[in-house]
Amino acid sequence: MHNSDIAKIFNDIALYLEIEKIPFKPRAYEKAAQTIDDLQEELQDIYTQGKRAALESIPGIGKGLAEKIEELLKTGQLIYYEELQKKMPVNIHELATIEGLGPQHIKILYEKLGVKNLRDLEKAIAAKKISRLPGFGEQSEKNLKQGIEFVKKSHGRFLLGYAMATISSIEQRLKNLAHVQRLTIAGSVRRKKETIGDVDIIAVAKKPKTIMDSFVHMPEVIHVYAHGETKSMIKLKNGLDVDLRVIPEKSYGAALNYFTGSKAHNIALREKAMKKELKLNEYGLFRGKKYIAGRTEEELYTALGMQYIEPEMRENWGEIELALQNKLPKLVPYNALRGDLQVQTDWTDGTASIEAMAKAAVKQGLEYIAITDHTKRLTMTRGLDEKRIQKQWKEIDRVNKRLKGATTVLKGTECDILKDGSLDLPDAILRQLDVVGISVHSHFHLPKSTQTKRIIQAMTHPSVHILFHPTGRLLHRREAYEVDMEAIINAAKKYHVILEINASPERLDLKDEYIRKAMEANIMFSIDSDAHSPTHFTNLAYGIAQARRGWATQKNIINCLSLTELLLELKKKQ
């Protein structure tokens, strides 16, 4: 039993307890679930080494939860959880993912209509049964319908950042097999799309049969669609489909190129080949029947008379034309970040102390981080007011002393943009901060022009450095608010505001096409983890991937600068 399984059970229990209107316990379960999800070590290992006492030393886990974890680890089940399920046998997790549907309405739907899952709910909506229920109406029926559509739209696709751990683990195991000479994850994973449909793996192997056998017998596999010598297809327990192809070495580059896509890029590439009286397919580049190239991708692009194109750019957005003219931008490298300008701590809704976050940043090799806790309007996070933020500065000074330069902690804020475009901290405080980030956390449904005006109003404030997660979207959960991005980009240019590329796997905000538009206007970006726990710094890689998909170069990323250079840049503002 893995941490994610236990975390899911605790989250389910929290929902059940909320249905029963039991106070406070749900928070305890939720908090523990979050902590467990963020844990770097498996609970199983912690328990094996230190028994129950070690479990209890984890913050948020006391005697009661330690016992439950012990039961889960030992028996694979939890009687308490099963009893809750028996009382109300619904797919509570699935129903709760629908925006606007909470525990109390789930209860009513179950008791009055017997709704147990998404499918039941759809049927009830189709039969117009919802609006007659107590507490529901015409509008809530409409909202539920929309919510279901939104969940279904994302159905079958996975967030890259959530699927990556599984994918990497499979990749490592396959690479370690004897007889495997080369192996690469291709497809949308290689292009670093924010969501992926399935996983395509390309390999060269001396004995294809052995690698294929190992592949279809991995413990995560629940279904084998196909099991052949050159191609096998499986479904994993988490729902992800994975294809593996074994390719002759001669065709490896061509196959990698073909299975990396995108389809549009491939078609355009083949058209260029045709104009040169060549033929490109997954086996190689040919003149008539004569093989010309295909062992590596580099060789392929060269033979087509163009620069090598990074996978993140292969969307047929003009990259082929630039490659032919030798004018491709040099994308920001994955190791180029020197700092992180959005980090939350336990002063608001983060899970760890300033010092713990700073130490994690040292491990990540970051030269500096900015602590950017929420501000007072965001009451649910205990957002900071002018008094507490000044108290926080003292703690930051203490931490910096203790760190002795291992990394530098900057004083920052994620200051709320209020409805009228004013900011949630007084000017006198904002002026003293190293990093002022601003963001929208309320009034998501303003008309587009009003929303745009509101945000631009905030950007005109002389102390503002960065607009955090500029469109507010949450992948698979919430659409971006309506905003005129062109106007925001123009404002960023005019008022010298940096736009954030938020690296959190469910945000990745800005999205690639906006990054490209902003690049055309030569806007500066910051790639930030938005870390709420020490493990989240590793998400920075997804932010860089997103930046590369938007064709961003190193000189446009503010946190590729050294600390001294960065502070110089930021201080150009008052």
Place this chain on the structure above:
DNA sequence: GCCGTTTTCGGCCCGACTGTTTTCAGTCG
């Protein structure tokens, strides 16, 4: 169910918004 420089009991993030109501429950963050 957790936690403690207000410590072993009694607190626990709480205000805004929506849609249902016609003064409030449910949900979100």
